[in-house]
Amino acid sequence: MMGSIGAEMQDEILRKADVMAEACPSRQILNHVTSRWGMLVLLALLGGTQRFSALKRRIGGVSERMLAQTLQLLEADGLVHRHAHDVVPPHVDYTLTAPGRELAEKVVGLTGWIEANLPRLTPAAA
């Protein structure tokens, strides 16, 4: 199979994970998480399992296309879990995985700080 690299090298990469390095896989995860809707999805899901349409309503401004795409990326990264009930008017639930929840907490740290300190920064918004 192509694309596979030695376990040792893999270990090296993971041990030295550095977002400053362009080729480090952590960069991609970071980009997914900090994508325009990534953080908001994570944040919304901290409120518990929710279905697609609920997320859409909760996150102001997302289009269905973007929400679906974002959810797929986060799912591929192992941050959110998707459970589709096999019923005919579709019913799909999204939940944070264990790692997803941990990450989401960090996200709250960031967004929370911003919300709380907006007054100190708004000169730009004025």
Next chain:
Amino acid sequence: MMGSIGAEMQDEILRKADVMAEACPSRQILNHVTSRWGMLVLLALLGGTQRFSALKRRIGGVSERMLAQTLQLLEADGLVHRHAHDVVPPHVDYTLTAPGRELAEKVVGLTGWIEANLPRLTPAAA
């Protein structure tokens, strides 16, 4: 002065700062901070005052144009301070402001977690 709104309304907005709301100014700050290079710049500056070229070398993959643009946005948001010495081969220093440092710490929380937990997520990278 145009563009000014009542102090009460301003207060309301700031008190209710909510990234989930599309029109909330916190959304813009969030977007600047989580922009492709925003977090990396903040991270790099946690290492102390640095000049443009040093930042460029440190952040893998940034182009001069993007670095300049990102720095300007963060400066406008009051997160980084720019000090240009008036000498002829240009010399400019960038430093985090007090709020900038606080925010940067939150950023470290996020990126640090990602770097440390990459092994738990990499299935996507494999």
Next chain:
DNA sequence: GGAAGAACGCACGTTTTTGTAAGTATAATG
């Protein structure tokens, strides 16, 4: 004395991202 380095601004073209509109199957609602 030619080359490199400093910190960008600018024009240009490409790449990526994002939004819009439309379509799908079917069950429940009025």
Next chain:
DNA sequence: CATTATACTTACAAAAACGTGCGTTCTTCC
């Protein structure tokens, strides 16, 4: 029986982001 709601997908197109190369203005280092 027409509508509405669900969770998307796909095609198309506009918008935003991005990178590259060039120019600037001097000084320092081969």
